[in-house]
Every structure is written in C-alpha cells, then in structure tokens.
Amino acid sequence: MDILEYYDLKEWWNTALTPAQREQISRDYQPMGYPSEERYLYAKLVGKSYGDTDKCCLLNVLACVAKDDAKGIIRDKTEQAVKEALSQPRRNYIDIHLALDGLIKYHYPLRNDQAHYEKAKELCLLQISISSKLVKKFRYPEKPKELKRLHKLTGMTHPYYDEPQILPSHTGYKQLAIILEKEGDLEGALELSQKALEQGWSDDYEKRITKLTAKLAKRQ
Template identity: 90%
Template sequence: MDILDKYELKEWWNTALTPAQREQISRDYQPMGYPSGERYLYAKLVGKSYGDTGKCCLLDVLACVAKDDAKGIISDKTEQAVKEALSQPKRNYIDIHLALAGLIKYHYRLRNDQAHYEKAKEFCLLQISISSKLVKKFRHPEKPKELKRLHKLTGMTHPYYDEPQILPSHTGYKQLAIILEKEGDLDGALELSQKALEQGWSDDYEKRIAKLVTKIAKRK
C-alpha cells in the first residue's frame, strides 16, 4: 500500500489526471528527507507516521507541485476533501487548516476571474471559522508517543513540545482583511484584524490596525 492507497486516492489519481500529469507530479514531489530520485507517492508504506497532516494537506501539496491544468484538477479535489473532512465527527483541524491556506492562495492568484475571487473569500471565512480550534494545537503541539516515552524515562524536555509556541501566520484573516480593505470595508477589515490579534496569530496586526484606524478617522 502506498500513500495514495492510504488516503483512497488511487482511482481518482489514475482517472482524473493524464499519464503525463501523473509523471510530472510524482517526479517533482519530493518530501524533505526522502531519497532523491525515488517516487514517494508510490513508495510502500512501512510503519510511517505522518504527524498532524493527512489527506487534505497531501492534496494541497500535490496541487502546489502540479503544473497547468493539473493544478486546478487537484485543487478541486482538495476542496472536496476539505468539505468531507469537515463533515466527519472526528476532524483533523490542522490538516484542514493547512489545506485551506493553499486553496485561498490558489484562488486569490486567479482573482481577476470573479468565480475565483469569491472562492478565495469563501475559503478565508471557512478557515477563520475554525481558527479558535487551532490556537491550542499550534501553541501546544502534541508530543509524539515515542518522544513521550523517552522523556518520561530520562526526565528530558523539548522546547518545541514542552513550551508554548508562537502562533504562525493565518492566511484567512490576513487575506480577507486585505480584500475587505480594498473593497472599502475598512470597519470589517479592522474587526477581522482585531480578532486575529486577540487570538494571537502572527502578521504585525498592530500596524494593520493602526493604519486602518487612521484611514477610518480620515474618512469620517
């Protein structure tokens, strides 16, 4: 069983993409630490751990690697996977969050097409709607079982797992605030930026808030 089998993507992979597209993606997709020249997508899984990411994130990365029409095909599949993941009682929010960031960037790059512009906003709102569920997960990453056992035996600690971490950038908050500001909704952009700052996401929200407050005051 390879990773495509693991996430039940093999049939889709073989029917939705052409042989040339599959060749390009499998050749260019080389995760860090994997031997150069080997096709990771087709490698047999032997007790491998994939951490906090899953099917949604895998598809998002494949979309980034893909070229031309294949990028859109895989992005559509990523969107489908995200919606399926959100419908499940047990959800991998980190996997969903990361895939949504990729979808936002993909559609916003094509924003001259109104359909893509609206999709970008839709996915910003969706990512924002689950943001509160990600704060604890990013601040306090779950320690791998093997490391837990080692630290219990040795009394050692790890700065990444045993100390609160700084939250990363949040694509949905940042991009939607930019969109609203460009559309003239300064109050909406300000409210979003304040909420992002309150939750603790990175991105110099203090400067953005100060700029928006000044623009609102000038408008009045």
C-alpha cells in the same frame, strides 16, 4: 496498497490527470528521507503508516508539486477533501488549516477572474471559522509518543514542545482583511484584524488596526 489507494484516490488519480501529469507529479514528489529512486506515491504500504497525514494534506502537497492545469485539478480535489474532513467527527485541524492556506494562496492571485476572487473570500472565511480550534494546537504542539517516553524516563524537556510557541501568520485573516479594506468595508477589516490580534496570530495587526482606525475617523 500504495498511498493513493490508502486515501481512496487511485481512481481519481488515473482519470482526472493525464499520463504526463501523473508522471511529472510522481517524479517530483519526493518526501524527505524517502529513497529518491522509488516513486513515493506508488510505494506499497509494507511496514509503513500514513495515518498521521490526512488526505487533504497529501493533496495540498501534490498541488504544490503539480504544474500548469494539473495544479487547478488537484486544488479542486483538495477543497473537496477539506470539506469531507470537516464533516468527520474526528478532524485533523492543522492539516485542514494548512490545506486551506494553500487553497487561498492559489485562488487569490487569480482574482481578476471573479470566480477565483469569490472562492478566495469563501475559503478565507472557512479558515477563519476554525481558527479558534488551532490556537492551542499551534501554541502547544503535540509531542510525539517516542519523545514523551524519553522525556518521562530522563526528565528532559524540549523548548518546542514544552514551552508556548508563537502563533504563525494566518492567511485567512490577513487576506480577507486586505480584501475588505480594498472593497471599502473598513469596519469589517478592522473587526477581523482585532479578532486575529486577540487570538494571537502573527502579522503586524497593531499597525493595520491603527491604519484602519485612522481611515474610519477621516471618513466620519
């Protein structure tokens, strides 16, 4: 069993993509630490585990590697995988969040096409809807089991795992606030920016809030 079979992607891989597209992606996708002479996507699952990475995360990375039309094909499959992951009782919210990040960044640059524009907004809202579940996970990353054992034995600590971390940027909040401001919905953009600031996401929300407040005051 290889990684594509493990995630039940083999049939889709062989039918949705052309031989040339599969060749390009499998050639260019080389995870760190993996022998460059072996095609990772076809490597047999022998003494390896893929359980720490969700299907949507794998597809998100493949979409980044893919070129031309294959990128859109894989992005569509990534969105499907994200929605499947959200329907499961146990969810890897970080992988879902990162996959949504990639989807938003794919659709928004194509915003001149109304379908892509609406899809970007939809995905922003979806990423925002799970944002509160990500705050603790990003602020206090889960320590690997091996490191937990070592620290228990030695009493050592690690600044990344044992101290609160700064939250990253949140594409959904940032992009949708920009969209709403451009559409003239200053109140909606302000509300989003205030919520993102309250949750602690990085980006210059104080400046955005000041600017939006001043715009609203002028309008009134």
